[in-house]
Structure formats: C-alpha cells, structure tokens
Amino acid sequence: MASLGDDTVLLRWLATERIGEAEWPRLAALLDDAERARAARFHFERDRRVFTAAHALLRATLSDFAEVAPRDWRFSIGEKGKPEAILRAGDAPLRANIxxxxxxxxxxxxxxxxxxxxxxWVKRDSATLEIAERFFAPDECAQLFARPADQAEDTFFAFWTLxxxxxxxxxxxLSLPLDAFAFSLDAAGEPRGIAFTPRIEDDPACWRFQRFRCGEEHVMALAVSDPEPQRLAVVTEAVDPAALLARAEAPTR
Ligand SMILES: CC(C)(COP(=O)(O)OP(=O)(O)OC[C@H]1O[C@@H](n2cnc3c(N)ncnc32)[C@H](O)[C@@H]1OP(=O)(O)O)[C@@H](O)C(=O)NCCC(=O)NCCS
Incomplete structure (x- = not known):
C-alpha cells in the first residue's frame, strides 16, 4: 500500500479514449450497486461511461492508500451534497473530490x-460572455472583457473551473453565490489569487489554486486549503487504465 505525503495533493485524470472495450465492465465492477444504478440512468452512453470512469478512479485511488477494496468504500454526503469517504479508525485521513x-x-x-x-470539455457550445455576465463576479467579467479575443475562451474556462x-x-x-468571490489571473491566465466579498467569511491566504491543461480539449482547476498552502506539492498523473485495474483487482483487495 502506498502512503500519501502529508504535504502532497495528488491529482489524477483518466481520459475515456484510453479505456479499451474489455476494460469498461472491469471498471464498472469497482462501483457499488447504487453507483451502477445511477450509471444506468444516463441517457447517453458517453455520460454513463465517464461517470463510471470517475467513480472507478475515485475508488481505486482511495484504495491505493488504505487497506480497503475499491468496491467496499462508503461515502457520507454533506448537507450541500459533497461526498466524503467514510474512514475507519487507523486509516489515513484521506479526502477526495471528483x-x-x-x-x-x-x-x-x-x-x-x-x-x-x-x-x-472546452469544445462545448457555451455562450461564453452571456454565462460570464450571469455568474461571474464583476471584476472577473472586467478581466475577461479586457483580454484579446483569442484569449477569451481560455480565460472564460479559467474562471469557470477555478x-x-x-x-x-x-x-x-451552488448555495454559495458565484459572484461573492473573484479570482484574478496573471497575463498567462494563471490564478494569482482570490478575493472575497463580505458575504463570504474566508481567508485568501489559506488557499492554493492551480490550473492544468489536459490535451487540446480539456482544462482543469484544483483548489486546496491549508494554513501554509505554498508548502503543498501537487503531484499530477495521467492514469493508465490497465495499471489502475491491475492494482484495483489485485487479490489482496
Ligand atoms: C454539483 C456541483 C458541485 C458540481 O457540478 P459539476 O461541475 O456539474 O460536476 P463535476 O463533474 O465537476 O462534479 C461532480 C461531482 O462532485 C461531487 N459533488 C457533488 N456535490 C458536491 C458538493 N456540494 N461539493 C463538492 N463536491 C460535490 C460528486 O462526487 C459529484 O460526482 P457525481 O455527480 O458523479 O456523484 C455544482 O458546483 C454545480 O451544480 N455546478 C453547476 C455548474 C455551473 O452552473 N457553473 C456556473 C459557472 S461557474
């Protein structure tokens, strides 16, 4: 079993195009009954598949760091819907988000x-400026509208994902008003920081934000809170489904 460094944030991603036909049922077998039932309710197979991939990735990743088989993980659901893995006495205090x-x-x-x-997925047909005006903070809209046209889409997705x-x-x-906090971006579109209006009691100094691009079609953002966020090491990993399954299906699991 691997151990996660106290100062480490692990960020893994799994592209569905890397998953072979024979691997899909094996990934689905890592889910519990409730997740399989949710998966079955998706109208489009591509939605069912990425849901399955995400939940298999979550379970297999947790199991890399605790003596729990992927399909045995249980989750509690916070008041506003955030799932947290239920840990046993002695388990590392793992916290995950998918x-x-x-x-x-x-x-x-x-x-x-x-x-x-x-x-x-940045190829979505999004009415960029309309969505920004509806959801973003005024200062974010001002930054977005000040960018050259060829940077507008990347800037929009930077704010959205952050x-x-x-x-x-x-x-x-979404119980948190999206215009009650504002990110600032540097010239390269990377996050410089966050500012809160009085409607949110939070401390910008306790947050670390980072953006990632995964190929041509996907962007990603990470948010993590720590009293000294700059000491955190963010480790990124593009997951090989075969290797993930080999670990998840190992007999000790
Ligand atoms: C539900 C929400 C937390 C994320 O929604 P999302 O971006 O559509 O979905 P993502 O794929 O990023 O995340 C979904 C996962 O987050 C987790 N999640 C659910 N509620 C959560 C919460 N309150 N807090 C944190 N994580 C949550 C679950 O694991 C969920 O996975 P599941 O649906 O397969 O069970 C919420 O922010 C939302 O509905 N956003 C809508 C997007 C929007 O309108 N944005 C405006 C522009 S900024």
Whole structure:
C-alpha cells in the first residue's frame, strides 16, 4: 500500500479514449450497486461511461492508500451534497473530490484538507460572455472583457473551473453565490489569487489554486486549503487504465 505525503495533493485524470472495450465492465465492477444504478440512468452512453470512469478512479485511488477494496468504500454526503469517504479508525485521513466531463474524469486526493477539482470539455457550445455576465463576479467579467479575443475562451474556462473547484472544495455547491468571490489571473491566465466579498467569511491566504491543461480539449482547476498552502506539492498523473485495474483487482483487495 502506498502512503500519501502529508504535504502532497495528488491529482489524477483518466481520459475515456484510453479505456479499451474489455476494460469498461472491469471498471464498472469497482462501483457499488447504487453507483451502477445511477450509471444506468444516463441517457447517453458517453455520460454513463465517464461517470463510471470517475467513480472507478475515485475508488481505486482511495484504495491505493488504505487497506480497503475499491468496491467496499462508503461515502457520507454533506448537507450541500459533497461526498466524503467514510474512514475507519487507523486509516489515513484521506479526502477526495471528483469531476467528470465529456471524455475526462479526474480525482484530487489529499490528507485532511478541503479539496476540490473541476474539469471541463472546452469544445462545448457555451455562450461564453452571456454565462460570464450571469455568474461571474464583476471584476472577473472586467478581466475577461479586457483580454484579446483569442484569449477569451481560455480565460472564460479559467474562471469557470477555478470557481467550481473552490465551491467544490468548501462543499457548499451552488448555495454559495458565484459572484461573492473573484479570482484574478496573471497575463498567462494563471490564478494569482482570490478575493472575497463580505458575504463570504474566508481567508485568501489559506488557499492554493492551480490550473492544468489536459490535451487540446480539456482544462482543469484544483483548489486546496491549508494554513501554509505554498508548502503543498501537487503531484499530477495521467492514469493508465490497465495499471489502475491491475492494482484495483489485485487479490489482496
Ligand atoms: C454539483 C456541483 C458541485 C458540481 O457540478 P459539476 O461541475 O456539474 O460536476 P463535476 O463533474 O465537476 O462534479 C461532480 C461531482 O462532485 C461531487 N459533488 C457533488 N456535490 C458536491 C458538493 N456540494 N461539493 C463538492 N463536491 C460535490 C460528486 O462526487 C459529484 O460526482 P457525481 O455527480 O458523479 O456523484 C455544482 O458546483 C454545480 O451544480 N455546478 C453547476 C455548474 C455551473 O452552473 N457553473 C456556473 C459557472 S461557474
């Protein structure tokens, strides 16, 4: 069993195009009955598949760091919907968050800290400026509208994924007003920091935010809270499904 460093945030992603036909039922076998029932309710197979990939990735990743078989994990659901793995006495204080979008699933894992991840498929037909004006903070809209046209889409998805990663880390979902906090981006579109309006009691100094690009079609953001966020090491890993399954199906599991 591997151990997760106290100062480590592990970010793994799994592209569905890397998953072979014979691997899908093996990934589905890592889920519990309730998840399989949820998967079955998706209308489109691509949605069913990425949901399956995300939940298999979550379970297999947790099992890399605890003596629990992937399908045996149970989760409690917070007041606003955030799932947390139920740990036994003696388990490392693992905390994880998943995100899935067309073609990509991701999991962020850390020890005992609020963590959130968001992935988005950038080819979606999104009415960029309309959505920004509706959901983003005024200062974010001003930054977006000031960018050259060829950077507008990347800037939009930077704000979108960072905002989602933050609300997912705090676990409050959309009950948190999206215009009550604002990110600032540097010239390269990387997060410089977050500012809160008085409607949110939080401390910008306790947060670490990072963006990632996964190929041409996906962007991702991570949010993690720590008293000294800059000491955290973020370890990223594009997951090989065969290797993930080999560990998840090992007899000791
Ligand atoms: C539910 C929400 C937390 C994430 O939704 P999302 O971006 O569509 O979905 P993601 O794939 O990133 O994350 C889904 C996973 O987050 C987890 N999750 C659910 N509620 C959560 C919460 N309150 N906090 C953190 N994580 C949560 C679950 O594991 C869920 O997986 P599941 O649906 O397969 O069980 C919420 O933020 C939401 O509904 N967002 C809508 C997007 C939007 O309108 N954004 C406006 C522009 S910024």
């Amino acid at each position: 995100s899935h979008t067309r073609g990509l699933a991701a999991v962020a894992l850390t020890l005992d800290r609020p963590v959130g991840v968001d992935v988005e 905002k989602e990663a933050y609300i997912k880390a705090v676990g409050l979902g």
